[in-house]
Amino acid sequence: MESAARTLNPSRLARVAWIPLCLLLAACHIDMYDQPRYTANQPSDFFEDGRAMRPPVPNTVPMTDEPPDSVMLTGRANGELAVELPMELTAELLERGQTRYNAYCAPCHGLAGDGNGVIAYRGGIQVPSLHNDRLRTVQVGYFFDVITNGINRMYSYANRIPPEDRWAVAAYVRALQLSQNVDANDLTAEERQQLGGQ
């Protein structure tokens, strides 16, 4: 009986059966999950302000093709607010501006620019309409300037909207103003019919 068991040898198998259990151990170390390096948005105990993402040192100049005092980056030519866009006015630019405007400005200024955005309404912020004569006649660089530097109660959006997109928004604001204030004589006869009345 003993020798029969030896030839079958189940006990020897049993002796090594624990080996697969070692796999359980292998799953337990996490040093590759949290590697000793900084990733975006991580806190840091090395830097004084506790941030791993470093803000640029003062007086940093953006590394673009544009010189730092160009119209593209400042909205001003020779100290005066720019009258022209620093890029070509195209349908794509306006469409780009539309998506940016709806994301960043519409919460307060409203989709139509009348100052009746959802936040303005709910939060009780007084937001001026973009449809008044002063803003209709102002240089387009003024919008760029407002977005870049903010104005009174409105904060700057420069850290969220890159300069090219700021120009797109500025151009779109113009389109908005035009859409709400167009001389009916400039429209086709067909369109004038749609206006009704007359």
Next chain:
Amino acid sequence: MSAQIFPRNANALVWVSIIGLVLLIGGIVAALVGLYLSPWYTEVGVAKEQPVPFSHKHHVDQLKIDCRYCHATVERAAHAGFPSTDTCMSCHSQVWTNSPLLQPVRDSYQSGESVVWNRIYDLPDFVYFNHSVHVAKGIGCASCHGRIDQQHLTAKAQPLYMGWCLGCHRNPEDNVRPRDEVFNMAFDPRSLPLEQRVALVAEYQIPTDGRLTNCYVCHR
């Protein structure tokens, strides 16, 4: 005769042991799998405590703020990023200015120290992920983050298993949507007919030759 005599029930005991052992092993495996899939391990649906009880339901669904207002780099960079204190203050300098809930935000604005949010979605460091490519190729936030606009406190909608990433990389046509619907939480890609989605995959030039499942795409 010195043979061992077992009681009659010994045979039954053998069977009970064998079946019991099988059931036990099966049970342990099932329990481990269950644990692996359970929210306790995956954190799916488990909201974490945050320094400020920020509500996406409130800000996105009710106040209609676009994701990009706060996660501004999502189209341009690998990381969507967390809103700066300045971003909150652009509204909360005028709205709810005295709310005690927002005290940490105001403190941060005064002191310049960041509000430290508890991460909800966090891949292991050996995985490379990039938001901008997914957004540019018409994968909506909701495909990965679920209906975050319905969550009061943010919680995972996805355990972020590798198999899940691969599933979509094999069949992007199941999840692709037109680019202008990427930020629309309510849009369901399956509301488009399959041919239209296949056409979108072709239009966005998403590789379908299996290149997207190469290990080095994500482990680089």
Next chain:
Amino acid sequence: MSHGHGHGHAAGEGAAPESIAAGYELADTRARPLVIGTISVFVLLVVTAILMGVLLLLAGNAPTDLSNTLNPTEVARQLPPEPRLEQNPNVDGDRLLREATEQLESYGWVNERENLAHIPIERAMELLVERGIAPFGTGPAQGSGQ
């Protein structure tokens, strides 16, 4: 568990005399209780699953709000006390967006006497591309009060 399992043999503890004579246990396993036991476990599993399904259905909806996984006291601690500023938030937001969209997608008069109209934004964008940005800034306001 084995007590009183007479099986045609002598009742009581220990092996039957036949087995002792043979030198090994003669009786076969009694498979029935095992089979019944196993089957009943599985039946119980299935019944439980069905019962839970029925209960969940009766309880109304499955837990859909992913966010309320903090326990109620924790939620109560984190949310501001009632009454909250908003009573019916979705309605207002949707209405504002709808009105603005209508305004932006239709033709209509702003001021008929002064011949001022509003036009769909798509059309305005086309017009602006034709005219360019500059006239707005330099000249008098387009079309305002002629």
